[in-house]
Amino acid sequence: xxxxERIAWMMLLSMVATxxxxxxYSYGFQQGVxxxxxxFEQLKLYxxxxxAFAVFVGLGYLVxxxxxxxxxKAPADERDLAIERQSYRAGYWILLTGIIIVxxxxxxxxxxxSIVNDAICVVxxxxxxxxxIIVRNYYKQRS
Numbered sequence: 001x002x003x004x005e006r007i008a009w010m011m012l013l014s015m016v017a018t019x020x021x022x023x024x025y026s027y028g029f030q031q032g033v034x035x036x037x038x039x040f041e042q043l044k045l046y047x048x049x050x051x052a053f054a055v056f057v058g059l060g061y062l063v064x065x066x067x068x069x070x071x072x073k074a075p076a077d078e079r080d081l082a083i084e085r086q087s088y089r090a091g092y093w094i095l096l097t098g099i100i101i102v103x104x105x106x107x108x109x110x111x112x113x114s115i116v117n118d119a120i121c122v123v124x125x126x127x128x129x130x131x132x133i134i135v136r137n138y139y140k141q142r143s
Contacts, residue, residue: 001138003071004080006064008134011127014056019124022049026117035113042113046120083137091130098122 022045035042065072076084102118110118 001142002080003064003068003074004076004083005135005138006068007061008131008138010060010064011057012131012135014053014060015124015127015131018049018053018056019120022046023117023121023124026113027121037112039113046116079141083134086137087130087133090133091126094129095122095126098125 025045026042099119099122102115102122106115106118
C-alpha cells in the first residue's frame with residue numbers, strides 16, 4: 001500500500017470516528033431544536049470533536065512516519081500527483097457548491113448553529129469524497 005494511500009485512510013478513519021458522531025448527534029438528536037447563539041454547549045461539543053480529530057491525525061502522521069520512514073521522505077511521483085490533482089478537483093467543486101448554498105441561501109431561511117453545522121457538514125463531505133477518491137485510485141492501480 002502506498003504511503004499516501006495510508007495517509008488518506010488515516011484521515012478518512014479519523015474524520016469518521018470524530019466528526020461523524022458530532023454530525024450524527026447534531027442532525028439526528030438535535031433535529032428541530034433551536035440552539036440560541038452563542039451556544040457554548042454546542043461549541044464545546046464541536047471543540048471536543050475537532051480536537052479529537054486533530055489528535056488522531058497528529059498521532060496517525062507520527063505513527064506512519066515512524067513505521068515507514070523511507071516512504072514518508074520519498075517525493076511524490078507522477079501517479080501521486082495525478083491522484084492528488086483529481087481528488088482536489090472533485091473536492092473543490094463539492095466545497096464550492098456546498099459553501100455557496102450554506103453562505104448565500106441558508107442565511108435567508110435559517111440562522112445560528114444550523115448554518116454552522118451545515119458548513120461543517122459540507123467540509124466533512126468534501127474531505128470524505130476527496131480521501132475516498134485517493135483510496136479508490138490507489139486501489140485501482142494495484143489491481
